[in-house]
Amino acid sequence: MLVDDDRLMRLAGAVVDGMPVDWAKELSSTPDLEMRQLVEKLQVLATMAAVHRAADDSTRDLVAELEPDTVQTSWGPLELRRTIGKGSFGTVYLAWDPRLEREVALKILHRSPRSASVIREGRLLASIRHPNVVNVYGVDEFDDEVGLWMELVDGLTLKQTLQQRGVFGAYETALIGTDLCRAVAAVHKAGLVHRDIKAQNVMREAGGRIVLMDFGAGEVRARQGDPLRRPTGTPLYLAPEVLNGQPATAVSDIYSIGVLLYHLLTMRYPVEGSTIAELESAHASRRATPVSDLRPDLPAGVVQVIERALDPDPARRPRSAGAMQQELLATIAPAPSPGHSDGSVPAALRLVADLTADTSARDRTRDLARSGWRRLRETRWLKIAAAAVLVGVFAVPIAWSYRDRLGRTMTGMLLPDKKIVVVLPFRVIGANKEEGLYSEGVSVVLTSNLAQLGLPDLQVMPSTEVREARIDTVEKARAEFGATLVLSGVVQFSGGQVRASYSLIRTADRRELIGRSRTLAAGDPFALQDVVTRDVLTMLEPGLPQGTPREPRQVFGTRDDRAFFLYTQARGAMQNYHEQENVDAAIRFLTEAVARDPQYAIAYAALGRAWWENFSTSKQVTWLDRAGEACETSASLNPQLSEAQLCLGLVKESRGEYEQAIESYRRAIDYSPANDDAHRALGSVLDKLERADEAEATYLRAIELRPGYWAGYARIAQFYNLRNDYQKASDYYERALTLSPDNARVLFSLGLVFTNKGQYDRGIEFLERAIQLRPYLAPPYNNLGLAYLRARRYNDAVVPLERAFSVLGTYQTAGNLARIYWLTGRKDEARQKYEFGIRDGEERLQMNPRDHGIHLLVGRYYAMLGRKSDALRHLDVALLLHPGDAHYLTIAATSHVVLGDRSRALSLMEAAARLGYTAAQFLGEPELDALKTEPRYAAVMSANGPGR
C-alpha cells in the first residue's frame, strides 16, 4: 500500500511537472482495479495540462503533444525543443539549428534498414528549390537515426482548413490545384515520387502560399516478407493500381492530387470504404461517386480535370503534373487568343503571362544590378517589385475625360441600375508570402478607393465581409451579396515586371464590361491599383465634369508612391491580424510610410490600429499609449477621417472610457456612413452595456444614413430575430431584399423566419430562391424539405430532403428523409434512414451526452421504429435538459402518438400550447393528426387560433 501511494505520488508529480509518462506501461502494470482507475484519472489530468499548454498553437498537432515523447533533447547539431507531430514513419520536432540560427522542423525517422536510400532520397529532396515545395535544408544520420530538417511552415494544413470552414469553392480549389501540380512537377523532375499526397500534407501559409510537405511515407516501404504487404500512403488517396501492389508512379501521384481536390470540394472521397478490403472491392467494382453528383454547381471544366485524374486506368490520366496544371489553369481562364497584346479585350478573365516563369532570386538580383538601385536590394518590398525604376504614377494625370467619349457613353448604358460592387481578392499567381500580402492589399485598397469616392448609387461591399464569406467567384458574389458588378483580377510578378489582367463583370449575364491586360514595369506595383481604379471609375462615373481631375491625394491619400505601396501592404497584412508577425510587419510598413509622408493621415490611423492590436494581445499600456498618439495625430491631420475616429474609439474603449468611445464611434459613423466597422463597434459597445434599445436605435440610424444598403436592414433583422420579434425581423429582411433581390443570405434567413412562424408557403418561396442561388449547401435543402413537409406537400419534400442527405449525411438529414419516406408510404426505406439517424446520433452522443437536440431526435427515431424504452429514455433526458421549449414538447408529443400513448401526447400538446405554440404550428406536425378525434385536441387547436 505504501509502495502504491509512493507510486501515485510520483505519477502525480510527473503530471504537475509536465514530464512525460509511459501511461500504457503504468496502466498495464497495475493489477488493482481501483488503483488503475486512479492512474487513468491522472492520465486525464496530464492530458488536460498538455491541452492547455498547447492551447494557443493551432498549427501544432495536439495529438502528438499528448503522447509521451522521448526525453531526447538533441539530435546531431540540432536542439530538440518540442514534438510537433507523429506518424507511422517517425516523429517531427520543432528544433533549433544553431548553424542556420533558426527554428526548423526536424523529422526523425524510425530505424529502418533502408537508411542509405533514405539519405539519398533526402538529398534529392534538398535539391528541390520550389516555392510550393517545403524547403529541405538537409538530411543526415546520427546515432543510427536518420533525420531530415526543413523549413517550419506557419499555417494550417488544407485538412484543418477544411474542417474549420467547410468545403472549398471551385475557383479556389482550381488555384490550389495549380500550385500543387507545380509542386508535384518539381518533385517528379528531381526523379522522385511523392507517394503520400493528401490534405494533411499540404499547408497554406499565412500569406496564401501552398506548400507541399511530408515526404515521410516515401521512404518507408513495406518490409520484405511482410505478409500483409500494405502499401504506404493513405489508402483513400491511393490509386487503384498502387493499392493492388504495383509501385507508385508519377501518374499515381496525379491520382492522389485528384482525390485531394475532390476532397476539398466535397469533404468526401471518390471511392470509399471503412476497411482496406472494402476499399479494394469498391475499386474493383468501379464504385466511385462522380464529383458532380455531390457538387452540381461545379464548372464542367473543373469536373473534367478531376475525373480524368481519377481515372482508374493510369494511361488515361493526365500524363504529367505540368499537363494537369495547364488543364486546371484553362478552367480558371480560357486560353489567350492570338493577336491581342495590351489594350482592352472583350473576353472573360484573361490570363496573360508565362505561367511557368520562375521568379528566382537570381533574376531579381540581376535586374537590380542593372538598374543600379543596389541599396534597395535589402528592402523587403522590392523583392516583390523585383527591382527597376520607379515609374511616376501620375505621369499621366488622372483625367476623367475620355478620348473615346462615344465608347464611354455606350459602356455607361451597359451598367446595371443598382451598382453593387464586389471586389474579389486579386489573385497572385505563384504567390510567395509577401506577394500574397500585396495582393490582399490590392483588393482592400481598391474597395476602399471606390467606397471613399462616395459616388451615389454605388455600394461597395467591405472587403472584410467578402473575405469572411470566402467569396471568390462571380456566382458567389451574386448569391451572397446580390452583387451586380464584380471586379476581379490576376497578377503575376516575373523577372522585373508585373503582369496583370482584370475585368469588371456584370453579374446578371456574366458579361465583361471592361477587360484589360497590362504589363507594368516592376517597381510600380501600386500603379496597378491606380490604373484599375481609374478604369473602373471612368466606367462608373461618365458624368464627372471635365477639367476637374481629382487630386491624387484625395483618391490615394498621399503623393508619395512608395508610402502608398507600403500602406497597401500593411492593409493586406492586417487582414490576418490574428498573427503577430503580420501586425509587426504592418507596423514596420506604416512607420516607414509616415516617415516618408508625415501628412499621411490614413496611414497614421492604420498604424494606431495596428498598435492597438498589440495592446489587445499583450495588454501592455505602452502600446495603447502609442496607439492613442497615432490616432490623435491622424485625427488632427484630417479631422473628417472616419478611420481616425474609429481608432480613437477603440483606444478609449480599452481604457474603459465607454462613453467617450461611443462619442468617437459616432463621429466615425458621421464622417463615413458607409463605414461598417464603426457601426459594428458602436453596436457592440452598446450591447455590452446591455443598452439594447440604444443598440437598436444605432442600427436604425445606420439605416437612415445609408438607406440603400441592404446589410443595414439585415443586421437589424437579425437583432430582432434573436429577440423573437418575428414580425419586425421579417419586415426588415423583406426590405433588405428589395434592395438586393438576389441575396441568398437574406432569402434564406427570411425563409426560416416564415417557416418558424408557421407560414410555410411563404417560407418555401424564399428557401427555394435561396437554393437556386446556392445549390451546393445542405441546410437550405433540408429546411426547404421540412417546410414542404409541414405544409403537407409531401411529394415536393422528397427531392430536397434526399439532396440534403446526399450532401450531408447526419442524424438530422437522415431523420427528416426517413420521415418523408414514411409519410409517402416508403416504410422500408424510412426504417433504413431511421437506423442511420440512430447510429449517427448515438455516436455523437458518445462525444456529447448532454446534447438535448440529439437526444430528442434520436428518441423520436426510436419511437418510429417501435422501440419504446429506448425512445422514452432519450425523450425524457431531452426534456429534462431543455425544458420549456414548445417545439421540443411537440416533437415528444408526436413520438408518444406513434408509441400509442395518446394521453401523454395530448398533455405535451397542451403544455406546448400554453407556451404559445399555435394551431398552425401544430398542423405542421402531421403525426399529430391521429389525435384529431380527441376532444382535448380540438380544445388546444381552437384556443390558439389559426395563427399568423
Next chain:
Amino acid sequence: MGTDPESSVELLERARAGDSDALDRLLGRYLPRLRRWASARLPRGARDLSDTEDLVQDTVFRTLRHIDGFHPQREGALQAYLRQAIMNRIRDELRRAKRRSPPEELADDVLSPLASPLEEAIGQETTERYEAALAELRDEEREAIVARIELQCSYDEMAVMLGKPSPNAARVAVRRAVMRLAEKMNDAR
C-alpha cells in the same frame, strides 16, 4: 520589468478605488494567460481568436468592476475566480448559440459545431466530470490546480499566489491537490 511586483490583491484594491493604472497592470497579468486558457475551452472553428479576446477581456473587465463583496486573500483565489467567471461566460455563449432553431433544422453557416480542443482530447463527459470534481475541492486545492494545470503558472508564481513559503512547497501542494482531484473524479461515477 522591475523587481518585486506588487501583489495582485493589492492591485485589485487600488483598481477598485479607481486607479486605472492598477487595473491595467492587473489585466496585463491575467489576460494573456486567461485568453490562452479560454482558447482550449472554446469550440474550434466556431470562434476565431479575436472573439476569444473580446470574451475574455470583457468578462474580466466586468468581473473586476462588479467584484464587491469578494475579497480574495490570495492571488490564487482571484485567479480562480476570474477563471470561473470566464467558464460561466463560455457556457452561456454556447448555450445562447444553440438556442433558437428547432433541432431538425440545420444552421446556415456552421455545418457541425466542433468540440473545443479540450473536449476533443478527453471528451465532453470527462470534461464535465473534471469540473464537477474540481468544484468539490477545498479552495486552496482548487486554486492550485487551476493555476498549475490550466493556467500553466510556474512554481515561483504559485508560491506567491498560494501564499507558500517556497516554490517547492507550492509543488508539493499542487501535487497533493492533483491526487485529491483524481480521487474525487473516481468517486463521481
